[in-house]
Amino acid sequence: MNLISKGFAGTLESGDIFIEIEKSEQPGIHIDLQSKVKNQYGKQIFSVITETLKENGITNVNVKAVDQGSLDCTIRARVTTAIYRGCGRTDYRWE
Amino acid sequence: MKNSAMREIPDYLLEKGEFSLYNPLITEGLKKKESLSSAERQKQSRKIISSLEKAVTLSGLRDGMTISFHHHFRDGDYVVNYVIDRLAEMGFKHLRLAASSLTNIHAPLIRHIQNHVIDSIETSGLRGELAEAISKGLMDIPVTFRSHGGRAYAVSSDQLHIDVAFLGAPSCDPFGNANGYSRDTEDTSACGSMGYARVDANYADKVIILTDHIVPYPNIPFGISQYQVDYIVEIPEIGDKNKIMSGATRYTNNPRDLLIAQKAVDVIAASGYFYDGFSLQTGSGGAALATTRFLREKMLARNIKANFALGGITGQIVKLHEEGLIKKLLDVQSFDLDAAESLKNNRFHQQIDANYYADPFSEGSVVNELDVVVLSALEVDTEFNVNVLTGSDGIIRGAIGGHQDTAAGAAFSIVVAPLTRGRNSSILDHVTTLTTPGDTVDVVVTDQGIAVNPLRPEIKERMKKAHIPLSTIEELKEKADKIVGIAEPLPFDDQVVGIVTYRDGSILDVIRKIRSDQ
Known part of the structure; x- marks a missing residue:
């Protein structure tokens, strides 16, 4: 998929994660993560975000993630939504 | 021998030093009969001190000593910050702060720790900015955490010796009968029971009551009895009663x-x-x-x-x-x-x-x-x-x-x-x-x-x-x-910040x- 604008999803509520994605000039996936549980789950959150981006064919991207203790399923959902919104697409593949 | 009332007392009764001869003029501190009315005596109570600074000086507090507080006002407590600010201004250093507990409202202590006014802390718990700063290594000496029962035992057994207790009380009469409420007036900053403060009042060398309501004698029922109280200081506000329930x-x-x-x-x-x-x-x-x-x-x-x-x-x-x-x-x-x-x-x-x-x-x-x-x-x-x-x-x-x-x-x-x-x-x-x-x-x-x-x-x-x-x-x-x-x-370091x-x-x-x- 191709990012045509910034994509946002999520909130700053407890248990949620706010995701903002934007096309990057530099190649690769760049994640800026703020999280209350970064020490314990930072690596896991990074890998879920990265996997979700790759599954959707997003390779050059800046991600800002503000996590409030979200679970993996939430992270995946918010990242996917942000991608679709950034790509201007609504043809979701519901699992 | 004759005593000062001119009664003959046999000498053998005095030999062991168990008794002395009646002579009220030479007995130090013995309360003399006064003709003032009770109302006038309440007004002239020598326990009421005009400022906290004077009371502190009278208490004999020195650098390195242990001071104590209670936490019955929880997040609404004004006493700890008020007292430590005054002690810092007076130039005290290296004090040990033994509170029954500390909460979010005590974040200003960070500065006093940095300035060595407070060197060590004893408490049941810590919250908020102060807790975070201490977790990240603010203090050289680790904080000692005790349960409420553990603290009571430590104080009563002198493992934790309190030199001066600063106890906020929503009501206190001119002679030190203090409580967490008052039956005389609705207008007090009630905190209810004074259970933790009573331990400090029992065992501290000197007890200073801080109150925003001096009520008529006798303030009954009382949580802290007059015989345990050395000085009373009136301050504008000891706490916010609406915040007792927070946290x-x-x-x-x-x-x-x-x-x-x-x-x-x-x-x-x-x-x-x-x-x-x-x-x-x-x-x-x-x-x-x-x-x-x-x-x-x-x-x-x-x-x-x-x-x-x-x-x-x-x-x-x-x-x-x-x-x-x-x-x-x-x-x-x-x-x-x-x-x-x-x-x-x-x-x-x-x-x-x-x-x-x-x-x-x-x-x-x-x-x-x-x-x-x-x-x-x-x-x-x-x-x-x-x-x-x-x-x-x-x-x-x-x-x-x-x-x-x-x-x-x-x-x-x-x-x-x-x-x-x-x-x-x-x-x-x-x-x-x-x-x-x-x-x-x-x-x-x-x-x-x-x-x-x-x-x-x-x-x-x-x-x-x-x-x-x-x-x-x-x-x-x-x-x-x-x-x-x-x-x-x-990611813990080796340094111990709490015991x-x-x-x-x-x-x-x-x-x-x-x-x-x-």
Whole structure:
């Protein structure tokens, strides 16, 4: 998929994660993560975000993630939504 | 020999030095007869000192000494910050601060620690910015954490010697009878019971009462007696009574907390300790507080009344008392204004001090007479050990309170916690900080299951008989892991920032510095 604008999803509520994605000039996936549980789950959150981006064919991207203790399923959902919104697409593949 | 009243006294009575001859003029400090009226004498009380600075000077406070405070105002406390600010201005250094507990409102202490006004801290707990700064290595000397019973014992046995106690009191008469409320006026900053302050008043070398309401003598009932009080200082405001209830004692509408509370009550009802005349305590924290509500229904349904409730008294408990469902209340600390009001008005709502409450070496400690206690936890591990002091991020954010004391004292102790909080599991292989040993914890109740400590097989049998579904603690842990994943170890340094003591003063665990570069 191709990012045509910034994509946002999520909130700053407890248990949620706010995701903002934007096309990057530099190649690769760049994640800026703020999280209350970064020490314990930072690596896991990074890998879920990265996997979700790759599954959707997003390779050059800046991600800002503000996590409030979200679970993996939430992270995946918010990242996917942000991608679709950034790509201007609504043809979701519901699992 | 003749005494000064010209009566002949045989010499042999004086030989052992047991008696002296009557001569009131030479006996130092003996109160002379005065012709002033009682009203005038109250006005001229020499205990009332015009400023805190003067009272401090009179108390003989020196650098390096230990000063103490109580936390009955919780987040509404103005006394600690007010006093330490004055002591800093007066140039005091290297003091040891021995508070019964410290809360969010005490963040200004950070500056006084940096400036070496305060060198070390003794407390039941720490919260907010101060707790975070200390977790990240603010202090050279680790903080000593004690339970309420542990502190009472340490103070009364002189392991923790208090030089000067600064005790905020919502009412005090000119001679030092002080209390957490006043029957003379509605207009006081009530905090209810003065249970922790009474220990300091009993054992400190010098006692200074800070009050915003000097009331007429005699201020009865009193929590602190005049003979324990050296000086009285009037200050504009000692605390905000509307904030007593904040923090740990918030009232819950959270459905998960209510679910846990409901399950906890089912467990109590099946435990064998739910009988007519039983005794109970509920700790702070949403689910533990909510338990009282559901317990009421169960008590009515089975026609069971409690002999007494201990605490940590809440408005919920007061309601049951006023309804006749709980005969008597023993109150070391009033958790909300309803409790404070009840202490003032209800004849069988008794104020007790922390030694009476939970002294670990005293036969009559009320905790030892408890049947059931319901306690909250931040973390529990598969050995049933509990952490109520540090968060899953390793930062201090709680208090031992009476947790250790009641778990050890009660015949049946229940620990309640949600299985997960956000992305943190409450059930772990090892708690971050050990505050209550697992062999004193009998049942863990979560929203996702109940586990009985294998040390109590008879309880397990009773639960089975009552058709209460049980899990093992390991099953609860696996359930939580499936939801949140496996946490990586926290980045602790070697430096010890906190010493967690058990009730007898022995070291149970240490809290290490958390690296803040993460």
